[in-house]
Every structure is written in structure tokens, then in C-alpha cells.
Amino acid sequence: MAPGKDVRLSSDREGLKADFLRRHGLADAQRIPLAGDASTRRYERLSRPGQASLIFMDQPPVETAPCPPDASPDDRRLAGYNAMARLAAGRVDAFVATAGWLRSQGLSAPEIIAHEAGEGLAVLEDLGDDLYARLIETGTDEAPLYEAAVEVLARLHEATPPPVLEAQGAAWPFLTYDDLALRTGGDMFLEWWPKFSGIAPFSPDAETEWEALWAPIRARAEAAASVFCHRDYHAENLIWLPDRKGVARVGLLDFQDAVLAHPAWDFSMLLHDGRRDVSPAREAAALARYLEIRSDIDAQAFRADFHALGALNSARILFIFARQVAGFGKPRYEAFMPRTWRYLERCLADPELAPIKAWFDVHVPREARR
Secondary structure, eight states, X not given: OOTTOOGGGOSOHHHHHHHHHXXXXXXXXXXXXXXXXXXXXXXXXXXXXXXXXXEEEEOOSXXXXXOOTTOOHHHHHHHOHHHHHTOOTTOHHHHHHHHHHHHHTXXXXXXXXXXXXXXXEEEEEOOOSOBHHHHHHTTOOHXXXXXXXXXXXXXXXXXXXXXXXXXXXXXXXXXBOOXXXXXXXXXXXXXXXXXXXXXXXXXXXXXXXHHHHHHHHHHXXXXXXXXXXXXXXXXXXXXXXXXXXXXXXXXXXXXXXXXXXXXXXXXXXXXXXXXXXXXXXXXXXXXXXXXXXXXXXXXXXXXXXXXXXXXXHHHHHHHHHHIXXXXXXXXXXXXXXXXXXXXXXXHHTSGGGHHHHHXXXXXXXXXXXX
């Protein structure tokens, strides 16, 4: 199938996948489906007698288009949510190119065994099942896991990604997490929280005040967008690889939406994890370790930005969970919301964010924070 052909129209996606595996010498592999999450991707483990298992990634191009690198804000609004938020729309070429750059930095992104971006298919190195989330849930000491994850972020923040990531014939523009992208995620809270919680839609005055409160925070974030940002850096996307050394002990997944961003953003993803509790003590230890490594940065300013962007990110995550429940009929995401509200309130305890805290106190009553 030629790149760009809309495989949504194929009546035989399974046939397409079987042909791909046959072309790459994997027709005889046993295919074992793996659990999915909120994305449109599907994964299978490929098992072959006497050989290392592999991961088969299937990403049908069913999402709206990603962001063209030269698109204006108006063009991005016309193109849809992915372009506005600068998401990769699940594109396999984004995954392949980003994996190549991460591996060039000595980090444990999976090796790409085979890929055909036009078909949305790839075979990857299998990094195993030791997800951070799974290990911590079964009693593994989380302290060394989080310390290693922080050390990976410090390594990433010391590198300078090129304007275009390239690997194995794939190329992907490395864009900035700019004002429109930040605003898109945060502002969707205004649309989706009333739909989920049943409160009245926010008034025009409330929305105007919301914009006035967040605009300077977004401006700070865009001005300081200077480092590789994984963008989904949390315990479900990190794999512990204790037989490797240093930063390579942390396996990385789901990084295709990476952007150039403020260094605090991935810290919010790691430490404001809606799927599991991260204690204030663990948060403090992680920040202290990062600031110990990156002793050249202004610690006070970094902490202030971590709180401000953590609040914005928590509002964005609440929108995502609300849409999963109210828009897509996936009630299991409701269980993550009270925890995310606690993270938001933890961030808003920063006195500098008192006006934003006051907005939530007025417009989202305690009983609607569920």
C-alpha cells in the first residue's frame, strides 16, 4: 500500500497486518494481544520459538492530521485538535524518528525492527513487562525508580534536539509546545468539565477571566521551551531495565508526541500521575534530585514554574478524563479524577497561584470535583 493511502477504508486490516508480517519474515510468529489504553493504537507481542519476543504496533490513521511545521494558528484551528495541540496523531514515522534520536542519546527507546509508516505498522524491540506502575503496585521500592526517571529527564534536558528528527528513513519535525498548543489542552477543561460533572456551562465572564489568568503562565512556558519533552512521561510509559546501566535502565514508551517544551512539563507528567498516588515527599525528593544535577538553573523559578504548569497540566488531564467518560463512554477514567484534583489543589497551594485557586473555588464547587 502506498504511503498516505487511507487504510481506514480497508475492509481487511487484519489482512494488511498479516501481509506486513510476512514481508518482514514474521508470518509464523504467535500474536498475543496486549492491553490498550486511551489511544487508537493496538499492540501485540510476537512470540517465536528460541528467539526474543517482539512488539507489533498497529496505528491506523484514524485521527485528525498532525501539525504542519509551518502552519499558522488559524491553519491549525481549521485542521483540528491534533494540529492545535501539536500532537503527532499517532504517526509511526514520528515514533521511529523520535526513537532513533533517543537511542542516539544513550537512552532505552525500543529498537525499530521494521516499519511502514504509510500503513501505520511497526515491529519493535520488546522491553518487557516491568512497567514502573506494575512494579510499584506489587511492592517494589519506588525510590530508585523515580530517581532514575529524574536522571533521564536531566540527561534529556542537557541535550539539544535538532529541528527535524531523522532515523531509519523516517523524518519528523520537532516543534515547540507553544501558546496555542498549551491553550488548547487547558481550555478544553471549560468545555468538558460541565459535560461530565453536570454543572452549568461556564459563563463568558468566567471564560474571559480564565484566559486572563492562564495567558501569562503560557507565555512563560513558551519562552522557556528549550528541552526535549516526552509529553507522556509517567509510570505507565516507563519500564525498569535493571540489567542496563545508568540512564539506560529506564525504558521509554509512547514518546511520539514529543516537543520542545519547558523543562517542568515532564516533571508534572511524572509527579502528577492520575493513575497512581505520588506523595508530596516523593515529589520533593524528585525535584531536589533534579536541581542537584542541574545546579546551573534557578531553583526557585523552576519550582514556581513546576507549580504553575502542573496546575495547567492537571486541568488538561481532567479534560482528557472527562472526555473519555462523557464523550467516549469509558467510565473507568472516572476513578482517576479525584487524584488529579488533589494534584491540582497541591499546585494551587502556591501563593502565587491564589487568583487561579480563587477561580476554581468560585466556578467549580467542591461537590463538582469528583
